Amino acid sequence: MDLSDLQKRLSSGKLFHAYIVTGGDADARKAAGELIARAAVCSGSGDVPCGVCRDCRKVQRGVHPDVELIAREEGAREHTVDAMRAVRARAAVLPNEARRSVYIILDADAMNPQAQNAMLKVFEEPPAHAVFVLLADNPQRLLETVRSRCETVNLTPARPAGDPETAESAGKFVAAAASGDDLALVRALGAVEKLSRVELPDFLDAARREALASLGKRGGMTRERLSEFTKALDEADKMAAVNVSAGHIAGMLLAGLCNK
Ligand SMILES: [Zn+2]
Structure with a gap:
């Protein structure tokens, strides 16, 4: 599934016990995690995540006691089997505050095979309260048995030639759309009209x-706002795919997002 499928499923309450998040860059994978x-x-x-409850806010601040980011030990090239066994043991314990506990494994493709096998047991019979998120640049390094037990979320592939100007325009567009300032939105979309058909998909990905x-x-x-924004971007993606001009797409985004 892609990011918009993930958002849809999460907001309707559909949650799996184990995910592999791949594609995109490390920051995008972490944001999805x-x-x-x-x-x-x-x-x-209502829809989850609500973004405003105590639990959502604690995750955003990186201080939720039931959400753990698991990095490799300092200087280590791999996640070791011992470290993964320790994660497995912690996951067996009930969460502190929330309904669930979440283990986000950074660079999960750096788990050596023994470490992966240690986690496989917990993926086969996950505790009801535990959710695992494996962030992986190279998911093909994960064992087939691990992959088959996880839902894969494939973010838009990173575009190595990502133009900083496009990223900056996307940042301005998002800030304007978030602020509800229609004038700022008009200005931000002025830059979009000038994008070529090659730049436009990059811009839309970056904005997402x-x-x-x-x-x-x-x-x-x-x-x-994110839900409205995502709908407008979905529409823009469809238009971009059939070569509608950037000017038309900018107009459609403005109509969809301005407060009038
Ligand atoms: Zn919430």
Whole structure:
């Protein structure tokens, strides 16, 4: 599934016990991992993650006691079997505050085979409260048995030639859309009209990532705004795929997002 499928499923309450998040860059993968974590621990009502409850806010600040980011030991090239056994043991314990506990394994493709086998046991029979998120640049380094037990979330592939100007325009666009300032939105979309057909998909991808990363942050998207924004971007993607001009797409984005 891609990022928008993930958002849809999470907001409808569909949550798996184990995910592999791949594609995109490390920051995008981490943002998607945190999105899953917020959805898993959210104590708000309605769509999850709500972005405003105590649990969502703690995940955003990186202080939720039931959401653990697991990095390799300092200087180590691999996640060791001992470290993964320790994760497995912690996952067997009930969460402290939230309904669930979430283990986000950074560079999960650096788990050596023994470490992966240690985790395989817990993927086969996960504790009801535990959610595992494996962030992996090279998921093919994960054992087939591990992959087959995880839901794979494939983010848009990173574009190595990512133009900093496109990223900057996308950042401005997201900030303007989040602020609800229609004039800022008009200005931000002025830059979009000038994009070529090659640049436009990059811009839309960057905007999607920026918007997700800004969710619930100061000056960032609220959950409601992100949902509107994602719908507008989905529409823009469809138009871009059939070669509608950047000017038309900018107009459609403006109509969809301005407060009138
Ligand atoms: Zn929440």
